Amino acid sequence: MLNIPNAFLPLTHLPLLDMSYVDEAKTINYIKPEIEKRDGYMVTQNYYSGSCSFNQSTFMKKLNQRFGATTADYLKFTPCSYYHWHADILRNCAINVLIEEVPDSVTIFKEQITRLSFNTMVCDYVPRQFVIFNTSVPHCVINSNKTKTRHILTITLPKAVKFEELKDYFATTSDFDDGI
Numbered sequence: 001m002l003n004i005p006n007a008f009l010p011l012t013h014l015p016l017l018d019m020s021y022v023d024e025a026k027t028i029n030y031i032k033p034e035i036e037k038r039d040g041y042m043v044t045q046n047y048y049s050g051s052c053s054f055n056q057s058t059f060m061k062k063l064n065q066r067f068g069a070t071t072a073d074y075l076k077f078t079p080c081s082y083y084h085w086h087a088d089i090l091r092n093c094a095i096n097v098l099i100e101e102v103p104d105s106v107t108i109f110k111e112q113i114t115r116l117s118f119n120t121m122v123c124d125y126v127p128r129q130f131v132i133f134n135t136s137v138p139h140c141v142i143n144s145n146k147t148k149t150r151h152i153l154t155i156t157l158p159k160a161v162k163f164e165e166l167k168d169y170f171a172t173t174s175d176f177d178d179g180i
Helices: 019-027 058-067 163-172
Strands: 008-010 036-038 041-043 046-048 071-077 081-086 094-098 105-112 118-122 130-133 139-143 150-156
Touching: 019 071, 019 150, 130 163
Parallel strands: 041 081
Antiparallel strands: 008 130, 036 041, 046 071, 071 150, 081 139, 094 130, 094 150, 105 118, 105 139
């Protein structure tokens, strides 16, 4: 059975993401990749790379000092879209923040049991809460909402950084005692 601590970990001891980033995520211009259709769903991920103002935050400066090249981007999942099952290739873990609640929108992790069956687990995001996300575990994003767009702030760490290392860092660090 898929074990929750191995897929994601909410960082409940950190303050919530500031509302200014929520506004930015909803109004910033996104670069639109190619769109593909699978099983009647649009398979797409819209993103904005590199110019997210969260990159200048104290939080990011501290992560860069500890782990090296770390970047923040916003991801946008349009209504009725599906980002197919995958495990990230360029990173092993990330820190994600759901910008706001979108009904009928979900991130799911899976663990293969047999060739045709899987255990699944929903990432129980709380809006604006930082979550360590194990991107090496297969996952997908489904936004079945017909009108609302789902936005995520995602922080990419160097590929050498593993989920357990990031989890241990946040369990023991005092780097964020005076805020993010």
